[in-house]
Structures are given as structure tokens and as C-alpha cells.
Amino acid sequence: MDRLIYLDNAATTKVKPEVVDAMLPYFTEEFGNPSSVYSFAAKNKTVIEKAREMIAASINAKPKEIYFTGGGSESDNMAIKGIARAYKDKGRHIITSKIEHHAVLHSLRALEKDGYEVTYLDVDEYGVVKLDELKKAIRDDTILITIMFANNEIGTIEPVKEIGQIAKEHGILFHTDAVQAYTQVPIDVKELNIDLMSASGHKINGPKGIGYIYIKSGINIEPLIDGGAQERNRRAGTENVPAIVGLKKAAELAIANMEERVAYESELRDYLIKSIMERIPYTRLNGDRHNRLPNNTNFCFQFIEGETLLIMLDMEGICGSSGSACTSGSLDPSHVLKAIGLPDEIAHGSLRLTLSEETTKEDIDYVVDKLDKIVARLRQMSTMYADFIDSKTGDVR
């Protein structure tokens, strides 16, 4: 198969050539450990601080509020476990939603084993957290609210500013996993009342294994990784200079063209949604129609198995995902699709297609055409579909 249409940009993205170019010298000539005394290596400290300044400015934070980590999962773990441990004498209750990434949910599960209590908020049919339920869940011993900025499966953007406001009014810290939202949605941590925020390099055309956490100054946090004094004693380990440089370059490029990119991708996204909904019957769009990430689409095709659909799409050179990459391989339907109220048999037929700025209208037409044929073929083989059609027409087989 010559043609490759990559529509899984929520799982990971291609590193831009400019990003690779920016990184390369730091593997070879500029390999020094930033903590060394001699200027050859110590100048890499300045390189890191420049990156920190750029990243901070991109979310209206101060440089000293940015800490580089090994990626989105580490940032989520650090925020949740680090705050829980630092504020355990104040309280041991945390509020989250049912649709968080596993990096958040499984961090919380680990804390539950240590005696912390967690409230998992319901979401509405579009995946939006219910603010009145959030208010009701707050207790005297609540120390943290952790709710994602935008969902990685269905693309729904949460009311972050309102959540932050509620947290602030109650003197509770607010962490948001912005791995999917960063550079897709404008983020001003001050205006949005965000206390801690996670982001990742490889979701924004940067390298894997690098990310950052924003921690508002004045907040206490226990480190996750103990060791040297790097990252102001909050994240030990020799700094990954090439990856930090790559993250900075990727963020710079993404912020520079954000407006056009978002406009382009949203238009293409809407075209994909419209084409699929018009062409393929018994299809459901998951997530909020408008209030969603510019590159996210997520559908359920009734009477279809998502995994089978992915394999058939793969044979046509199309990369998509069913649920999230972390859950595929297991037979449980996505916890996100469950939380928006889909019955298991519908949730099993889900397909997420996430676009990039390299996706073209021709790609979309090709994908919709193949999808239409594949879905029709799979339904022809489905006894459930046959029964359904019979029941509709009143025919007796």
C-alpha cells in the first residue's frame, strides 16, 4: 500500500523537520551536562532557560513556574501525587471526572490505595463536566480538582475557566491535563484560574518523552523523582537538552500558526463530519458538535466492531483509532464513551479520526469513500444488522 493517510494525531504526531534540525546539535557537538561548571556545558543551562521562557510566555506564566518532565503522563502523575502528598494534612479528598486520561485516573487509583478519597464526576451526553455536581462534590477536606482541558477521545473542551473559578472560591487547587489542548486552544493560565497544568511534546509535532508541568508559584509539591537538584529540586535527572530544545521549537511553530491552523483543521473536521453523517446511515457523532478540538472527530457505527473496522481501514492505508491507543487490545469499551451514556454494543463500534495541518480535502474524500464501503460490507456480514433491517421492514426471513 503506497498511500498512507495518518488520522491518529491524538495518539502522536510527526516531528517537524525544523524541530529535528533544532535538536540535532544537542546530541552531537553540544552534548554537555548543563550542571557542569565549564562553559562548554554550562551554556546549555542558558539554552534550557530560553526554552523555559518561551514555554512560559505561551501560557502567560512566569519561567520559574515551568518544570520540564518526561511527558504528559509524568506531568499528570507529578501534579496529582505531588499535591496529594504535599497537602495531606489539609485533606485527602480529590475531585476528577469520569473521562480523564489514564495517566490521571490511574494516578488517582494509586492514591486511593493509600487512603485518599476520590469523587469521579459524571459528564453530560457531550462529555461536558457538570458544574453544579462539581460544586456539590466539594468538601472541607478537598485539596485538589483535576479535570482535563480537552478530552483525547471525543475532543470535548471543558469549561476550564469556570472550574478554576469554583476551585479558587473554595481555596482548592486546580490541575488540568492540557496535553490535547495546548497549541490547539489559546491558554492563559492566569485568566483561566489554572494552578497546575500538564502538556506534552509529542502531541504538538515535537519529540516523545518530553513535556512540562506548570505549577503556579507559591504552591507546594512533593517531587515524583528524587535525585539531583535539577528543575529547582522538583524533578531530578540530567536535563534532556535535545528534547527540551525540540519541545520549544515545536511549541514556537505551533503557536506561530495557531490561528490559521485551527481555522483550516476545524473546516476540514466539519467537512469530514458532514460527509460521514450524510453518507453512512446509523452513525453517531460522539462529543460536542462545536465545542471540540479543531482536529478531533469520533463516530460510532452501529452494528460494527471498532477493531475490525480499524484493520480494514489499515488495509487501505488509513490510520485511525478506536477508543484510545492505551485501551485498544482490551475488550472493554472506552470509559469515555461509557461515561457519555453509550451502551457497550454501540461503544464497541467507535472510530476516532484526528487530523493534522497536513491532512487534505482529498484525504478526507478518500477516507469517507473507503469507510462507506467498509461499513456497508461489515454490516452485510452482521446478523444483528440483518435482524434490525428485518424488524424495520417487517419482513420475515
Ligand SMILES: *Cc1c(COP(=O)(O)O)cnc(C)c1O
Ligand atoms: C497523550 C496524552 C497523555 C500522555 O502524554 P504522554 O506524553 O504520552 O505521556 C496524557 N493526557 C492526555 C489527554 C493525552 O492525550
